[in-house]
Amino acid sequence: MPAPHTPLQYLINTYSGHPLRLFTVTLRTVLSLHLFVTHGYGYSTTWGASMLPTFEILLDGLLVSKYYRRGRGIQVGDVITFDSVVEPGQKVIKRVLGLEGDYVMRDTPGSGSLEMLQVPKGHCWVIGDNLPHSRDSRHFGPMPMALIRGKVIAKIQPFSERKWVTNGLTPVDEG
Amino acid sequence: MSRLNPLLQRLSQSKPFMRKSGYNLLIFASWIPALVFFNENVGQVAKISGASMYPYLNTSYNEGRSKDLCWVNKWSPGQNLQRGMLVSFWSPSHPEVLAIKRIIAVEGDVVYPRAPCPSPKAEIPAGHVWVEGDNRDGRRSLDSNYYGPIPINLVQGKVTNILWPWASSGPIRWWEFKGKTKVVEGRREDAPQWS
Incomplete structure (x- = not known):
C-alpha cells in the first residue's frame, strides 16, 4: 500500500474497513455541530x-x-x-x-x-x-x-x- | 510568521511522545460535545444542595456536610408529568440555578397554598405545574408558594434514583408520596386556558 500523500488517500486508509472508527468520528462531528447550534449560533x-x-x-x-x-x-x-x-x-x-x-x-x-x-x-x-x-x-x-x-x-x-x-x-x- | 516558523519546525520534529500525547489530547477534546449532549439530553448526576427536600433528600442535612447525589433523567422532560414526581427545573427567580422540587399539582388542579403565597387558592393553568419542597418548614424551600405555578418548559429532567448515600440509594418511589398540601384534583382539559 502506498504512503498516504493526499488527504483523500489518508481518509480512505484511516476509515475504509474500520466501521467502528467511522461511526465514532461521525458521532463526534454531528455532536460538535449540535453543540455549536445549542451554545453558539x-x-x-x-x-x-x-x-x-x-x-x-x-x-x-x-x-x-x-x-x-x-x-x-x-x-x-x-x-x-x-x-x-x-x-x-x-x-x-x-x-x-x-x-x-x-x-x-x-x-x-x-x-x-x-x-x-x-x-x-x-x-x-x-x-x-x-x-x-x-x-x-x-x-x-x-x-x-x-x-x-x-x-x-x-x-x-x-x-x-x-x-x-x-x-x-x-x-x-x-x- | 517568520517567528512562528521555527516553532512549527520544532513541533513537527519533536519527540514521538510529545506528538502522541498532543494527538491524544485532541481525541479527548473531540468527545467533549458528546459529554455535553449526554448531560443535557440523556441524563446527569445532580448534587442536592440545601434542606428544601428534607427529610426525603439530604436526610443527614442536620448531621454533617455531605450531600445526596441523584440521577436525573433528561429525556423528554416535559412529558407525562405526574403528581409526586421529583423534577429538576430552572428556577424562575434565579435563571442560572437548577432547582429540584416535587410536583404537587398539575394543570387543572386547585391548590390551597402555604404561607408566603398571597392568595388562599390557586388554579393551575394549562402548561404549568405547581412545585414544592418536602420540608415541613415552608421557609426552607423557595418554591411555587413564592413564584406561583411554573411553566412546564422550565422543567429539565425527572429525578429517578438516589445514588448516594448508600443507605437511601435506590429508585425514587414517587407514586407512594402522600403530601400535606391540600390539592383538589381536576382534569387536564378543564385547566384555565390562555386566550
Missing part, C-alpha cells in the same frame, strides 16, 4: 403575525446568538427567542420591554387601564411588535428569564431582505 424561522412589521408572518430566516441563553446580557429592546410560557414544546419570538425591577404597564396602551406592575426577580416583560395580534406578557404576565434560548441578531432569509436586528427602542425626545 442557531437558525430559526418565524411563524405568526406577532412581530410584524419587524419580521414577516411566514418563514423569515433568523440568526440567533445562543450566548444570551437564560437571559445573560439581555437588555430592554432586544428581540429574543424563548420556550413558550403557555404551550410546552413551543418556541416564541418577542421583544423585551422590561427587566427585573422595572415598572411596566400591565395592559395595552390606550385600553383605558393604567395599571403598572414591577417585574419580579429573575423575570422579564416581553411584548410582540404587533400589539393587536400578539399573545405576550399582557396575557401570561412576567416571563422567567430561564426560558430564553437566545437573542435574534440578524434576518438572513430571504437574502435580498437581509439586515441586522438592532435594539429598536430609542429614548423619548423630550425637546
Whole structure:
C-alpha cells in the first residue's frame, strides 16, 4: 500500500474497513455541530403575525446568538427567542420591554387601564411588535428569564431582505 | 510568521511522545460535545444542595456536610408529568440555578397554598405545574408558594434514583408520596386556558 500523500488517500486508509472508527468520528462531528447550534449560533424561522412589521408572518430566516441563553446580557429592546410560557414544546419570538425591577404597564396602551406592575426577580416583560395580534406578557404576565434560548441578531432569509436586528427602542425626545 | 516558523519546525520534529500525547489530547477534546449532549439530553448526576427536600433528600442535612447525589433523567422532560414526581427545573427567580422540587399539582388542579403565597387558592393553568419542597418548614424551600405555578418548559429532567448515600440509594418511589398540601384534583382539559 502506498504512503498516504493526499488527504483523500489518508481518509480512505484511516476509515475504509474500520466501521467502528467511522461511526465514532461521525458521532463526534454531528455532536460538535449540535453543540455549536445549542451554545453558539442557531437558525430559526418565524411563524405568526406577532412581530410584524419587524419580521414577516411566514418563514423569515433568523440568526440567533445562543450566548444570551437564560437571559445573560439581555437588555430592554432586544428581540429574543424563548420556550413558550403557555404551550410546552413551543418556541416564541418577542421583544423585551422590561427587566427585573422595572415598572411596566400591565395592559395595552390606550385600553383605558393604567395599571403598572414591577417585574419580579429573575423575570422579564416581553411584548410582540404587533400589539393587536400578539399573545405576550399582557396575557401570561412576567416571563422567567430561564426560558430564553437566545437573542435574534440578524434576518438572513430571504437574502435580498437581509439586515441586522438592532435594539429598536430609542429614548423619548423630550425637546 | 517568520517567528512562528521555527516553532512549527520544532513541533513537527519533536519527540514521538510529545506528538502522541498532543494527538491524544485532541481525541479527548473531540468527545467533549458528546459529554455535553449526554448531560443535557440523556441524563446527569445532580448534587442536592440545601434542606428544601428534607427529610426525603439530604436526610443527614442536620448531621454533617455531605450531600445526596441523584440521577436525573433528561429525556423528554416535559412529558407525562405526574403528581409526586421529583423534577429538576430552572428556577424562575434565579435563571442560572437548577432547582429540584416535587410536583404537587398539575394543570387543572386547585391548590390551597402555604404561607408566603398571597392568595388562599390557586388554579393551575394549562402548561404549568405547581412545585414544592418536602420540608415541613415552608421557609426552607423557595418554591411555587413564592413564584406561583411554573411553566412546564422550565422543567429539565425527572429525578429517578438516589445514588448516594448508600443507605437511601435506590429508585425514587414517587407514586407512594402522600403530601400535606391540600390539592383538589381536576382534569387536564378543564385547566384555565390562555386566550
